[in-house]
Amino acid sequence: MSHVFHRHLHQQYPTAVGGDGPYLIDAEGKRYLDACGGAAVSCLGHSNVEVIEAIREQVGRLAYAHTSFFTNEPMEALADFLVERAPQGLSSVYFVSGGSEAVEAALKLARQYFIERGEPQRKHLIARRQSYHGNTLGALATGGNAWRRQQFEPLLVQVSHVSPCYAYRDQAPGETPETYGERLAAELEAEIQTLGPETVMAFVAEPVVGATLGAVPPVPGYFKRVREICDRHGILLILDEVMCGMGRTGSLFAAEQEGVTPDLMTIAKGLGAGYQPIGATLVSERIRAAIAEGSGFFQHGHTYIGHATACAAALAVQRTVEERGLLERVVRLGEGLQQRLEARFGEHPYVGDIRGRGLFRGLELVADRGAKTPFDPSRKLHAAVKRTAMDKGLMCYPMGGTLDGRQGDHILLAPPFILEESHLDEIVDKLDATLKTVFDHA
Ligand SMILES: Cc1ncc(COP(=O)(O)O)c(C=O)c1O
The missing domain is CATH 3.90.1150.10 (Aspartate Aminotransferase, domain 1)
Known part of the structure; x- marks a missing residue:
């Protein structure tokens, strides 16, 4: 056995x-x-020989150095690479070991941002049914898949779930994709009003829904309307690109095709392409600045954040994708x-x-x-x-x-x-x- x-x-x-x-x-x-x-x-x-070679080279030089003592070259270079190509406004990268950790970091960054700004009443999260954001408790609570949540429900924090953007089933006869998107935006707005706009922290969504819906893209204009609504109420937009990001949909970031910049963006999977376990949360300048000008310390961390070998592998993956x-x-x-x-x-x-x-x-x-x-x-x-x-x-x-x-x-x-x-x-x-x-x- x-x-x-x-x-x-x-x-x-x-x-x-x-x-x-x-x-x-x-x-x-x-x-x-x-x-x-x-x-x-x-x-x-x-x-892939380039990536395998990059890992060999990095392990031979420096496999790992704990990030509470040191930064390291591949982590710095990978952050530069990602920020140079990310939607405008995302200016720093918090490295973790996978998608669920990236989502947890995004949720905590959102919360800490509002604490630093003196808005501690902002604690509500809104996400969508039929989404998947990972299996750790915060990420699982955020996800809207009933089967995955069911037995852990007593352990999950309260999250509101609105409808997914799922045109094949939910766009009504007589509705255009645009009016369908408007209806969904109105539903989000209504949920925000029910919770109290000043209490809502963030809206979380996958730009193209992966595991739980099977590659469902949004209707045109949906994410622009979501962005407007979030901005109007001071709510952060977290886009989870763990599955659909890093080139999977044809652009490095799926959000590029929606013409929106999130406040926080999670990536993983294709980032290291499986050669090493790695994920990351991309952070907007205003969130970084709020923390930098406040406590200066993001109260989070794991042993393997910014792992030198994982970062070297991911950098080699991303350079290969670009160069080829x-x-x-x-x-x-x-x-x-x-x-x-x-x-x-x-x-x-x-x-x-x-x-x-x-x-x-x-x-x-x-x-x-x-x-x-x-x-x-x-x-x-x-x-x-x-x-x-x-x-x-x-x-x-x-x-x-x-x-x-x-x-x-x-x-x-x-x-x-x-x-x-x-x-x-x-x-x-x-x-x-x-x-x-x-x-x-x-
Ligand atoms: C959109 C999305 N977010 C988060 C996760 C969790 O990633 P991981 O399994 O690396 O923790 C996944 C995994 O499938 C995912 O598809």
Whole structure:
């Protein structure tokens, strides 16, 4: 028996022993095309020599130095790199080890900002249903996925949840995308009024919703209206780009495509591309300044913040993405993937929607396309898709509870940016074969 406390204790996992570009290889020598980057992580695939070399070089020189004693060169250089490219106004970076930690840091920075400003009554958070912000308690409380929250509910801080921006299901007949976005903005405004605008600290959202909805982009203008509302009431906007950021949607930051700058932005996953565990919170100048001119000390911290090796890896990842022009490739391959998915599954009786941006795509599975009826959740269709795809040598990221945390199934695709066109065909062929097997036995 394995002594590892695995994610699922009833499941057997193949042992990953190697990587070759976009493929992972198990101990039996079986190759799996990684069409989801694990969970939108491995944007450079699994054998990038520049990154591996950068890690070797950094470990040889300085693996780690605790940030309460020292700064380090890769951390400084990575912060410079990110700030130079970030939406205007984000001027410093707090480094952590993953997405949940990035969200926790953002929440605490928001709170401390208002303490420093003498507005201690600002304590309410508003987020959206069907969002995912991580599994630590603050991040879990912020997320709006009923299934993930349910058993931990007594441990979670109070957070208000408004509707997600989910046009496929929630845009009413007769509504344009813009009027739908207006309706959602009005809902946010109403929630702020209910809580009392002077008590609200921040609104948190993923620009393109990943794990819990399956690559759902916002309608045009939605985030601009959200930004206006937050500004009008002095509320901070926290954008969680842990999954959709770092080039995944075709721009380094997903918010660029919305034309908004958040006050705090979280990134992780593609930042280190899986070569090292790393996340970060980008911080606006006004928040940094409030703390710098106040206590001067952000009351937070972990042992591994600003880890030199992790920062060196992430810097090498980001330089590689830039030097190899991979963002243009994400846009081109993303369109190619969407076209192939539409060609193959556009008329599929059980595929209701194909959506996303860049190399971040989602397919929503439905029992009836016209009525958009979800499958019975007890069938755990998403689990069957994942298992069957692995049998066929394809990694994809299916999830259940798309509609409300209980009903609905989707498949998320987030492949590496280094794919060739032929890999797009392989993804679609293997996914097609997977769905055939699953629905033949369903
Ligand atoms: C949007 C978003 N935020 C936060 C997280 C949590 O990141 P981590 O699993 O690295 O803690 C995730 C993970 O999927 C995510 O998708």
